[in-house]
Each structure stands twice: as structure tokens, then as C-alpha cells.
Amino acid sequence: IRELTHWGIQGLCDHFLRENFCIGIYDLAKAVTRGCLICQKVDQKVMRKTEPGGRELALRPFQNIQIDFTEMPPVQKYKHLLVIVDHLTHWVEAFPTVRETADVVIKIILEQIIPRYGLVNNIDSDRGPHFTSQILHGVIEALGMKWRLHTPWHPQSSGRVERMNKTLKNVLTKLIEETQMNWLRCLPLALLRIRTRPRSDIGVSPYEMMFGLPFLITPYST
Numbered sequence: 056i057r058e059l060t061h062w063g064i065q066g067l068c069d070h071f072l073r074e075n076f077c078i079g080i081y082d083l084a085k086a087v088t089r090g091c092l093i094c095q096k097v098d099q100k101v102m103r104k105t106e107p108g109g110r111e112l113a114l115r116p117f118q119n120i121q122i123d124f125t126e127m128p129p130v131q132k133y134k135h136l137l138v139i140v141d142h143l144t145h146w147v148e149a150f151p152t153v154r155e156t157a158d159v160v161i162k163i164i165l166e167q168i169i170p171r172y173g174l175v176n177n178i179d180s181d182r183g184p185h186f187t188s189q190i191l192h193g194v195i196e197a198l199g200m201k202w203r204l205h206t207p208w209h210p211q212s213s214g215r216v217e218r219m220n221k222t223l224k225n226v227l228t229k230l231i232e233e234t235q236m237n238w239l240r241c242l243p244l245a246l247l248r249i250r251t252r253p254r255s256d257i258g259v260s261p262y263e264m265m266f267g268l269p270f271l272i273t274p275y276s277t
Contacts, residue, residue, distance in 0.1 A: 113143035116265055117172035121216040122180045124155045125224070130239045137163055138223065140216045144264035147219055147249055151239055157188030165194075179203040180216075222249060 113119045119142040124135050133151040137160065140147050150167065152159050168175065178195065180186040182204050195202045226248050230241035238245075250262045251270040262270045 113141075113176075116144050116146060117141050117168070117175055118143065119177040119179075120168075120175055122160070122178055122186070123216040123220060124152075124183065124185065125220040127151075127238060130237045133239060136220075136223070136242075138216055138220055139163075139168065140219045141261075142215070144261045145215075145219075145254060146261040146265050147223070147246060149223060149242060149246060151242065155183070155185045157185050157191040160185055161191055161194050169198075174198060175200050177201050177203060179205060181205050219249075 120139055121142065122137065122139050124137055127134060127136055130151075132153050135152045135155050137150045137152050138147065139149070148167070150163050152163075164175075164178075178200065180202070185191075186202075187204065192202055223245060226245040227238045227241050230236070230245055231238060234241060247270075250265075251260050253260045260269065
């Protein structure tokens with residue numbers, strides 16, 4: 056499991072204990088994690104900050120989402136990722152883009168997000184020019200959705216998607232180290248690893264929250 060996923064200690068324990076029992080599993084997972092050269096090279100200890108309250112409680116996946124652009128090393132014509140995180144499940148979508156513009160945001164919401172997950176109640180983001188466009192907000196309003204812009208003096212409001220940006224780049228760095236491929240080629244597997252990793256707060260992965268079943272890393276034997 057460790058070699059396939061590069062999950063942390065808690066993620067390994069949570070996944071293993073779903074179908075197995077082992078005394079001392081935490082110490083074993085800790086030893087395996089510390090013995091991974093790729094994780095030693097890439098990982099950094101980051102203190103997690105508690106997110107401020109005030110957001111509407113989500114009752115279904117993709118009712119409320121957070122969105123952000125993050126810069127990437129140029130590969131072919133792509134230089135950015137548009138990252139979208141669901142507030143309820145922490146499911147992540149990430150789309151390579153050539154530009155950071157409002158028309159790109161509109162296109163992805165209309166062609167990728169709504170067809171997969173339905174209309175979103177609330178979208179929140181920082182105040183980048185690609186998110187403050189009148190055209191973008193006109194489209195969102197016409198669809199009956201709401202877009203909330205974070206206050207510029209309160210950067211913690213973007214905490215969830217910014218943490219996801221860091222997580223995504225961390226996982227991509229490990230995959231690039233493993234495979235010697237560029238981040239564009241590694242992105243699908245990076246998303247798979249993040250979506251199927253048990254969350255540290257509840258011990259359940261975003262995949263399981265979305266689909267009701269844990270993701271099978273190895274097929275069941277018959």
C-alpha cells in the first residue's frame with residue numbers, strides 16, 4: 056500500500072484496519088513511512104490551521120465548493136491548474152489550463168462541473184481578477200448560483216483550497232520522482248491518490264464519501 060500511495064501514517068492505518076487487524080500497526084506504519092526515501096525528500100511538516108466558521112452547512116457533495124488557480128511549471132502549453140475542492144467530502148478536481156482568465160473558469164464550470172455534479176449552491180474564491188469578472192458573475196447569477204469573494208485581509212478563508220494546492224504539488228513531486236514523467240502526465244494518478252486517502256479527521260476518504268464504498272487498491276480475490 057505504501058509504495059502505491061505514499062500516504063501518511065494515519066492514512067495507512069485507517070486503510071489497513073478496514074479489513075485487517077494488527078497489534079502495533081501504528082508503529083509499523085510509522086517505520087515504513089520514515090523509511091521511504093521519496094517521502095523524506097519531498098515531505099515537509101506543515102501545521103494545519105483551523106478553518107474559520109461561517110460557511111453554510113453542505114447537505115450533498117458539490118453543494119458548496121472552493122476554487123483557485125495555482126501556477127505550475129510550463130508543460131507543453133499548460134502553465135496553471137484550476138483546483139476545485141468540495142466542502143463536504145474534500146473531493147478535488149484539477150484542470151490544466153493555458154491561462155488564468157474568467158472565460159476559462161466559465162468553460163470548466165459549464166462543461167465539467169455542472170454536468171458531473173449538478174448546479175452548485177455556493178462557490179467561494181479569492182479576489183483574483185479571473186474571479187471578479189462581471190461576465191463570470193453574470194453567468195453564475197443566471198444559473199441561480201452564488202459566488203462569494205473572500206475578504207482580502209482574511210486569507211484563511213481560502214485555507215482549504217490552498218492546502219489542497221500544496222497537497223497536490225507534494226503528491227505530484229513524488230510521482231515525478233518515481234516515474235520521471237512531467238506533472239501533466241502524473242496528474243490523474245495524483246488525483247487518485249488524494250481522493251482515495253482516508254481523511255485524518257474522520258478516517259474516511261473523499262472517494263468513499265462520494266460513492267459509498269472504499270476504493271479497491273487491490274482487487275478482491277475470488
